[in-house]
Amino acid sequence: NLAKYEDLVGAFNTYQNLLHEEPRSLDAYFVTASAYAQLVKTDDSIALLDKILALSFLNDENKYKALIKKIDVFINARRFDAAIDLIESVLEKSYPESEQVMFLKAEAFYGANKFGEAYELYKKVFSEYPESSFATDALYGMAYSQNAQDHTQEALDLFFEYFQKGKEEAKRREALYNEILLSDKLNDLKRAVEHSEIYLATFMEGDQAESVLFRLGGLYSSLGDY
Numbered sequence: 421n422l423a424k425y426e427d428l429v430g431a432f433n434t435y436q437n438l439l440h441e442e443p444r445s446l447d448a449y450f451v452t453a454s455a456y457a458q459l460v461k462t463d464d465s466i467a468l469l470d471k472i473l474a475l476s477f478l479n480d481e482n483k484y485k486a487l488i489k490k491i492d493v494f495i496n497a498r499r500f501d502a503a504i505d506l507i508e509s510v511l512e513k514s515y516p517e518s519e520q521v522m523f524l525k526a527e528a529f530y531g532a533n534k535f536g537e538a539y540e541l542y543k544k545v546f547s548e549y550p551e552s553s554f555a556t557d558a559l560y561g562m563a564y565s566q567n568a569q570d571h572t573q574e575a576l577d578l579f580f581e582y583f584q585k586g587k588e589e590a591k592r593r594e595a596l597y598n599e600i601l602l603s604d605k606l607n608d609l610k611r612a613v614e615h616s617e618i619y620l621a622t623f624m625e626g627d628q629a630e631s632v633l634f635r636l637g638g639l640y641s642s643l644g645d646y
Contacts, residue, residue, distance in 0.1 A: 446472065446482055453489060462497040466490060487511055491524050500532035519549040526561055530568075539565035556586050563595065567602070576602035580615070593619075597628050604635070613639045 449472045456465035472478065472486045487510060494503035504525065511521045526541035542565060545558035563578035579599035586592045596619050603612035616636040623629055640646070 446475075446478075450485070450489065453493070457493045457496060460497075462493060462499070465493050469493070484515065488520065488524070491528075495524065495527055495531060498531060500528045503528040504532065519545050519552045519554050523554040523558055523561075526558065530561060530565060533568075535565045535568040539569070556582065559585065560591055560595065563598070567598070572602050572606055576606070593623050593626070593628065596622070597632065600632060600635070604639070609639055609642055613643065 449468060453465045453468045453472070456462075456468060469486050469490045473483060473490075478486075487506070491503050491506060491511070494500070494506065507521060507525045507528065511518070512525075515521050522541050523545050526538045526545065529535075529538035529541065539562055542558040542561040545552065546555050546562060549555055559578060560582050563575050563582055566578060567575035576599045579595040579602070582595040583592050583599065586595065596615065600612050600615050600619060603609075603615060613636065616632050616639065619632050620629060620636070
């Protein structure tokens, strides 16, 4: 509902006008910057985040939060080169060991079709920060990066690993579906059948379930299991 985001922006502007000065609440800034991003007013969102970064009372924690939000806005607006530039010029220098920065750079690389660079960063996050909240998402990114480079066997193994380890059901569903398609592509029909059966036992509804069920009939026929 875009109307609620318009209301948030309006309330923030009214708040500023009533105060005749900058609001002291950073939450108001961050919420409004997010609202602008949801309204696809990317330049307004970035301008407000730059205003946050210029505030005299900004501490290191909120500076980091504003920079990360700015990267996120750039990526969602598909301004991948701008995201990479900001990461390399600012964030990597101040936070060289942040797995969040590495993950966001991998996301920007993937969006910019730099799949090899994306894979290496996703792999670093997954391997070196296994307890991080970004680890399983990095595994998901590794699978897509390998698939984009036509590394089919590696991609299908990673998709299945995400199905086993991932936390988000929608992504687990998508990962297993992709793994089945890639198994079929490599003519590994036995694996495709076994994992189709796993899919149907795990995810009972949706268009993909219908597709898997239909494909499974063809796979059984190909294996002579009439």
